[in-house]
Amino acid sequence: GNSVTQMEGPVTLSEEAFLTINCTYTATGYPSLFWYVQYPGEGLQLLLKATKADDKGSNKGFEATYRKETTSFHLEKGSVQVSDSAVYFCALSNSGGSNYKLTFGKGTLLTVNP
Amino acid sequence: KAGVTQTPRYLIKTRGQQVTLSCSPISGHRSVSWYQQTPGQGLQFLFEYFSETQRNKGNFPGRFSGRQFSNSRSEMNVSTLELGDSALYLCASTVQDSYNSPLHFGNGTRLTVT
Numbered sequence: 001g002n003s004v005t006q007m008e009g010p011v012t013l014s015e016e017a018f019l020t021i022n023c024t025y026t027a028t029g030y031p032s033l034f035w036y037v038q039y040p041g042e043g044l045q046l047l048l049k050a051t052k053a054d055d056k057g058s059n060k061g062f063e064a065t066y067r068k069e070t071t072s073f074h075l076e077k078g079s080v081q082v083s084d085s086a087v088y089f090c091a092l093s094n095s096g097g098s099n100y101k102l103t104f105g106k107g108t109l110l111t112v113n114p
Numbered sequence: 115k116a117g118v119t120q121t122p123r124y125l126i127k128t129r130g131q132q133v134t135l136s137c138s139p140i141s142g143h144r145s146v147s148w149y150q151q152t153p154g155q156g157l158q159f160l161f162e163y164f165s166e167t168q169r170n171k172g173n174f175p176g177r178f179s180g181r182q183f184s185n186s187r188s189e190m191n192v193s194t195l196e197l198g199d200s201a202l203y204l205c206a207s208t209v210q211d212s213y214n215s216p217l218h219f220g221n222g223t224r225l226t227v228t
Binding site (some may be wrong): 041043049101102 | 118147154157204219221222
């Protein structure tokens with residue numbers, strides 16, 4: 001079956017530090033990959049996505065590249081801000097083109113200190 | 115455009131009772147899916163509805179059920195509540211089945227079973 005493994009936090013960084021959150025997956029076929037972010041008291045928001053190998057998703061300074069050879073989709077940001085503090089979820093969709101059934105990782109809590 | 119709206123935000127119920135949660139998708143979105151979020155199990159897919167039909171169901175007992183109305187609004191019902199049903203229940207909608215149509219999540223309903 002499908003599974004997503006992401007580094008467990010919590011991760012604590014100082015403002016302007018470099019961020020990497022590792023994510024690897026197991027799936028048959030060619031899944032789509034996503035990063036979602038959850039701010040306190042809110043639902044999940046799509047941060048970025050990639051639908052095929054070597055695609056790079058990017059948004060708000062965050063980037064992730066779909067690496068089929070290493071089955072990875074690591075999230076990176078060059079300079080984090082306090083406002084980036086949230087829980088980050090890596091997810092995949094492998095439902096024949098449908099995105100409604102996502103398999104999520106456990107989530108990584110990021111805290112950025114001023 | 116209004117986002118996905120879930121009501122109520124918070125619920126407290128007693129073991130053995132039943133509960134109904136409501137979700138109004140983004141206007142024009144016909145697919146509504148439900149997820150359970152707990153600290154131990156993370157985010158797990160419950161079921162998905164499209165045009166009033168359940169198309170897919172996750173690995174949850176029959177106590178968990180749902181339905182979708184002709185205006186795409188959806189409800190989920192949990193009967194004979196157990197302590198382990200305490201969770202954040204998230205609803206998500208998407209406009210169509212496509213890799214380019216990501217899920218849009220509501221802020222969730224926090225259910226506490228005592």
